[in-house]
Amino acid sequence: MHDRIFAGSNLLICTVLAVLAWGYHAPFAYEPVGPRAFPLLLLLLIAGAALYQLFKPLGHAPAKEEPGLDRHVSRKISLCIAAMLAYAAVFEVLGFIPSSVLFAVAMARLYGASGLQSGVGGALIAVGLYLLFDYGLDVPLPLGMLASLEN
Amino acid sequence: MDTLHYLGIGFGVALSPYNLLTAFCGALIGTVVGLLPGLGPVNGVALLIPIAFALGLPPETALILLAAVYLGCEYGGRISSILLNIPGEASAVMTTLDGYPLARQGKAGVALSLSAWSSFIGGTIATLGVVLFAPLLATWAVAFGPAEYFVLMVFAITCLAGMADNKPLKTAVAALIGLFLSCVGIDANSGVYRFTFGSLGLADGIQFVVLVLGLFSVSEILVLLERTHHGQKAVKASGRMLFNFKEGTSVFATNMRSGVVGFVLGVLPGAGATLASAVAYMSEKRMAHKDNRFGKGDLRGLAAPETANSAAACGAMVPMLTLGVPGSGTTAVMLGALTLYNITPGPMLFQSQPDIVWGLIASLFVANVMLIVMNVPMVRVFTRILAVPTWALVPAIAIITSIGVYAVHSTTFDLFLMIGIGICGYALRKLDFSLSAVLLGFILGGMMEENLRRALSLSNGELGILWGSPITLVVWALVALMIALPVIRAWRARKPSAVQVAG
Incomplete structure (x- = not known):
């Protein structure tokens, strides 16, 4: 069932993208193949496969490798995605260290740590990684609101 | 003779103190990454690319680092398979079948050392x-x-789908999605913005580090949420730590056969280490006598997949170096790293930059020796890493991933893109699509379109050039074979007699 939903939405997306791609053409063409041929070819193939998936007869489906989702897990997954999005949003604004401490604490809680564990662990992970990357490996990281503390 | 001469140059490069140190660090990191469930060679290699770049490593050193990590992962994956019954990465799945029973019988030390030795033989072959x-x-x-x-790239894609055992169509779709994603961004030939939706962040195309880490790291983090395995206690590695001469010789023939199988499957585009270890295990099981103990702790069942997956990891370097067509997800990432250094892999690389190619090949030997030396005595240290709880591991992985993505362009747009790709990757994974196929498609996409357009420019738009030469005809025949393979398999599975053979 999920496969058919996926195939259906796949088909829809392919159509939209194909309409978009139809409009691409080069103002000055030196070559016989323009910028739209290859993507259109791919979209056609994907749409074909999606059509087949949508209408193929129900056979005995091969056993799934991935377990299904229950309510509990899907709640945790949406929380996890929300945490990651929030982290990306405050990464530059707050700076690496504060945002990472918050993120690490939240993630640790999500993966089953106790309050104390997540607090101490999160802070250690964030500061440790900052020292490792900024000083040890020369990867510049945003300081954000801590920037004024420097100098 | 030329080969020996170049190999000498290669060892000159690989044995320079700086590169030796790099190979050592890579082997160490690789083993740790490999043994941690949830981190595989693809993530390990992808995470190190921004770091190698930031450190200003020269291309051959960076490549040596990545190759050492790759090999190290194949060594490390076995540790958690044997002690925890959880494969550290996909290609170590078969190792659990006989490795874990051996550990339960108190032979964990023997199993660990013998599997390290098997990996070494596989890598060397x-x-x-x-x-x-x-x-x-x-x-x-x-x-x-x-x-x-x-045509060769068409073959690589169909090979990927044809070799995927039970879901050829889904794998093909995954690869096509990857190919399509490579179209995003400015078209190099005409300057047309394709599928950017007006976003400046996408004008440059999707950065492949963003794609890799989104597909593999973010989706893995989400998968780990549903499988917080607790209550699994590692078997203590006690007793004899080294296998004896008799045990070594009893699996020697297995090592040799599996090494060759692994190499051949590694060279084939799209087959990779996971398939190689499965094929090696199955064929050894079939060849063994009736009174075999496969599945209950047979040493051959341990040696076969370990030899094969290391051999396949090395074999995958062949198409990457010679044709510029990667054979596995990890070599696809390495190829991406090379293009970051403005090096185009392919046959010309052997002539224009022999020190890179041969330095890499020589460092495979070096890394292999280092890994066996490191793995036998240090196994206790590595097993202690397995005790790190998930709640400490996952935030660290998530933050390192974000750093890796941020380091490429220093924009948070890439972070959002990575999360978006990760969510899509997670959904695809839940629907049984292969994420490696998406990655391989993405890496091949740019080259595929470029070559198609160049070919058609040469012939002035005449499609006949695509099947005009003997080489293309041979490759098309192989493509047809690969498309036929799943159909034949499905047909054979429907026949009742096949069921008895399988059972």
């Missing part, structure tokens, strides 16, 4: 294979024009 066949293939591949390359 395959590296010898690389030395023999890569230059040969490279001289032959010089004759490839754009049309041949295009």
